[in-house]
Amino acid sequence: MTTAPRAIGLPVGRLPRQTRRRSSGEHLWRWGMMLPILALLIGMTLLPLCALLILSFSNVTWQNARPILTSAGLANFAALLHDSLFLASIRNTLVFAAAAVSIEIVLGLVLALALGAVRRGKDFYTTAFMLPILLPGIVIGAIWALMYNPDFGIVDASLGALGLPAHDWLGNPGTALGAIVAVDVWHWTPFCFLLLYAAVESLPTDVFEAARIDGASAWQRCRYIALPLLAPTILVVLAFRAIIAFKVFDEVYLLTSGGPGTTTEVVSLTIYRRFFVEDHAGSGAAMSIVAFLVLGAVTLAAMRMIRKRQAR
Amino acid sequence: MSRRSRMALLPHGVLMLAALCFLGPFVWIALAGFKTQIALLTSQIVFHPTLRNFHDVLFSGTSDYLHQCLDSLIIASGSAVLDLAVATLAAFSLNRMRWPAWCTIAAIGWTAVFHMVPPITLASAWYAMFRPLGLDNSYVGMILAHATMNLPLTLWLMLAFIADIPTEILEAARIDGAQPAQVLWRIVVPLVRPGLGAAAVLAFIFSWNEFPVALTLTQRATATVPVGVASFAQDAEIQYPQMAATALLSILPATVLLLAARRLIVKGLTVGAVK
Numbered sequence: 001m002t003t004a005p006r007a008i009g010l011p012v013g014r015l016p017r018q019t020r021r022r023s024s025g026e027h028l029w030r031w032g033m034m035l036p037i038l039a040l041l042i043g044m045t046l047l048p049l050c051a052l053l054i055l056s057f058s059n060v061t062w063q064n065a066r067p068i069l070t071s072a073g074l075a076n077f078a079a080l081l082h083d084s085l086f087l088a089s090i091r092n093t094l095v096f097a098a099a100a101v102s103i104e105i106v107l108g109l110v111l112a113l114a115l116g117a118v119r120r121g122k123d124f125y126t127t128a129f130m131l132p133i134l135l136p137g138i139v140i141g142a143i144w145a146l147m148y149n150p151d152f153g154i155v156d157a158s159l160g161a162l163g164l165p166a167h168d169w170l171g172n173p174g175t176a177l178g179a180i181v182a183v184d185v186w187h188w189t190p191f192c193f194l195l196l197y198a199a200v201e202s203l204p205t206d207v208f209e210a211a212r213i214d215g216a217s218a219w220q221r222c223r224y225i226a227l228p229l230l231a232p233t234i235l236v237v238l239a240f241r242a243i244i245a246f247k248v249f250d251e252v253y254l255l256t257s258g259g260p261g262t263t264t265e266v267v268s269l270t271i272y273r274r275f276f277v278e279d280h281a282g283s284g285a286a287m288s289i290v291a292f293l294v295l296g297a298v299t300l301a302a303m304r305m306i307r308k309r310q311a312r
Numbered sequence: 313m314s315r316r317s318r319m320a321l322l323p324h325g326v327l328m329l330a331a332l333c334f335l336g337p338f339v340w341i342a343l344a345g346f347k348t349q350i351a352l353l354t355s356q357i358v359f360h361p362t363l364r365n366f367h368d369v370l371f372s373g374t375s376d377y378l379h380q381c382l383d384s385l386i387i388a389s390g391s392a393v394l395d396l397a398v399a400t401l402a403a404f405s406l407n408r409m410r411w412p413a414w415c416t417i418a419a420i421g422w423t424a425v426f427h428m429v430p431p432i433t434l435a436s437a438w439y440a441m442f443r444p445l446g447l448d449n450s451y452v453g454m455i456l457a458h459a460t461m462n463l464p465l466t467l468w469l470m471l472a473f474i475a476d477i478p479t480e481i482l483e484a485a486r487i488d489g490a491q492p493a494q495v496l497w498r499i500v501v502p503l504v505r506p507g508l509g510a511a512a513v514l515a516f517i518f519s520w521n522e523f524p525v526a527l528t529l530t531q532r533a534t535a536t537v538p539v540g541v542a543s544f545a546q547d548a549e550i551q552y553p554q555m556a557a558t559a560l561l562s563i564l565p566a567t568v569l570l571l572a573a574r575r576l577i578v579k580g581l582t583v584g585a586v587k
Contacts, residue, residue: 026409029492033405036398037419037467044460045426048437055440065443111330114323121327127574128331131338133581134566136521138538142545142559143341146552152355154340190334191581198582247430250523250538254545268430268524275436276528288433299428300421 049292055285067281076286086287088262089270096177096266097245100184105238107185108192109230113222115193116200126197129190137187137250144183145170145255170256173263180264183251188244192237199233200226239302246295267291338563344556352553365557376532377558380540386451387526387536388519391458395466395515396508398459403470404496408482416471423464431461435525442529449531457529458519465518465580466511472583473507474500510580513573517566537562 056076058069080086115125132140147153148169156166169179203226211221249268252258258265258273271291275284344352346361369377406416426434438457439448447453477500485495501508523538530539541558544550570577 026492030405030409030411033401033409033492037402037463040398040456040460040463041422044438044456045422045434048434048441051440052433052437065446067440067444110326114326117323118327123574125327125331126578127570128334130574130577131567131570132334134517134521134570134577135563136523136538136541138523138542139559139562142541142555143337145545146341146344146556147337149552152353152552154337157355186333186337194578194581243428249430249432253523254542268432271430271432271436272524272528275439281436281440284436288436292429292433295429296425299425303421303424
């Protein structure tokens with residue numbers, strides 16, 4: 001992160017002035033190489049967004065695989081304000097993201113600092129810790145569905161060994177969201193660990209050596225040297241994880257499908273339900289637009305913040 | 313001295329506990345995959361291992377698993393190749409062909425925004441667009457969708473790697489009369505091979521793993537592995553050991569890639585994410 005312009009891919013390698021005469025052939029190459037990405041971005045992101053915008057102001061019915069639109073004005077958006085499912089999903093997503101991300105950052109930081117402190121086994125540990133990031137979320141859901149099973153799952157079996165009673169973690173409204181947070185912590189702590197570990201590895205060793213000679217304890221070196229130096233990275237990881245947490249879908253879809261009741265309903269699931277299960281495309285599109293605007297704004301704000309920190 | 317050595321044990325203890333938490337589920341699920349339904353339901357610790365579950369998942373007439381693997385393979389490779397081509401061309405042009413800085417910032421900003429919104433929002437729009445065109449439930453539609461979803465990551469990676477090439481090398485080639493396409497193909501591509509490798513591996517894995525878009529844009533003919541696993545897991549008469557076997561088979565590609573290309577993956581994840 002020390003080379004900020006490089007890291008964000010700004011052109012650093014401009015040619016010197018005397019070779020700057022541009023021939024028309026070069027102009028063609030320059031644009032030609034941009035054509036594929038422009039086609040993909042316009043065709044697959046800009047047009048769909050416009051379609052979504054139109055749908056969100058319409059009532060949609062399907063006829064022979066073609067959508068028939070009638071104007072609905074602002075009705076779809078107005079309905080969202082009283083949509084108890086949508087409101088519940090926003091609340092659950094916020095609770096889920098806050099709980100999961102804070103736990104993951106703390107655990108990721110502990111693991112990164114611990115791995116920074118040992119000499120042997122680094123390769124083994126990074127490989128073991130990375131595996132969950134690369135697995136399909138839906139398969140992680142399937143694995144945990146088996147582990148949470150009240151009849152034979154390892155979760156209740158372990159608790160039983162400690163003398164605790166079996167419990168239907170996913171079927172009980174009080175524990176379902178917590179159980180999903182636990183799965184997410186298992187899935188995404190490795191990601192926080194990986195980014196934080198890269199920062200831990202690049203900490204200056206001489207400062208720690210000096211502090212050790214001056215008699216600072218391991219805890220003091222962590223608290224007063226490592227943490228302040230890691231703070232910018234922690235902030236970046238926090239922003240990234242928080243944004244990704246709002247996309248949660250796979251595990252919830254597989255483990256609870258939003259139940260029991262609406263206790264684990266999340267935003268992505270509600271959009272999916274409206275659009276594809278209840279066949280109410282207008283309402284689903286309105287939700288999508290709201291989600292897009294809110295998360296897009298948050299993303300741009302986070303990017304600004306990160307770039308300001310990098311520039312410092 | 314004894315205090316110091318005791319302190320040194322603490323990180324090891326933490327790491328071992330964490331490794332147990334991360335790897336334990338795999339051991340348990342692997343054991344479950346080799347059990348019979350009865351052995352699993354009665355939580356037998358000592359049991360006769362059986363290959364029956366794997367055989368049923370892979371070869372029984374009612375299982376679509378091998379077909380889903382083929383679909384996933386086609387879609388993941390197709391979208392990864394498309395991503396590499398599109399991202400490398402764009403990154404080279406943006407980084408080395410004198411676009412004003414705001415173009416790069418706009419490209420990064422726009423890809424960041426749609427990278428961060430839930431995929432289901434785009435999936436619903438793609439569905440509405442693809443259905444009249446007959447692109448829903450087709451490989452082309454899925455390849456385009458996954459290529460778009462993984463484009464931010466591949467673009468950022470290629471921008472970062474191409475920015476690291478010393479200007480002098482490209483300049484020398486230009487002075488020797490090489491066309492931009494020759495510079496790209498003969499000089500840039502060989503130099504950024506690690507970047508291409510990292511981008512390809514990650515784009516492949518993320519496409520293989522992707523669920524919400526595959527769920528909405530595919531039907532039986534093009535269903536990918538996660539779609540298959542999801543429908544399996546929600547079956548009313550669920551065969552738990554077969555589900556464990558399916559899960560175990562489905563994590564094989566990522567595990568093999570991780571063991572074979574860990575350094576590339578670490579590099580790709582940290583470079584791509586820290587931006």
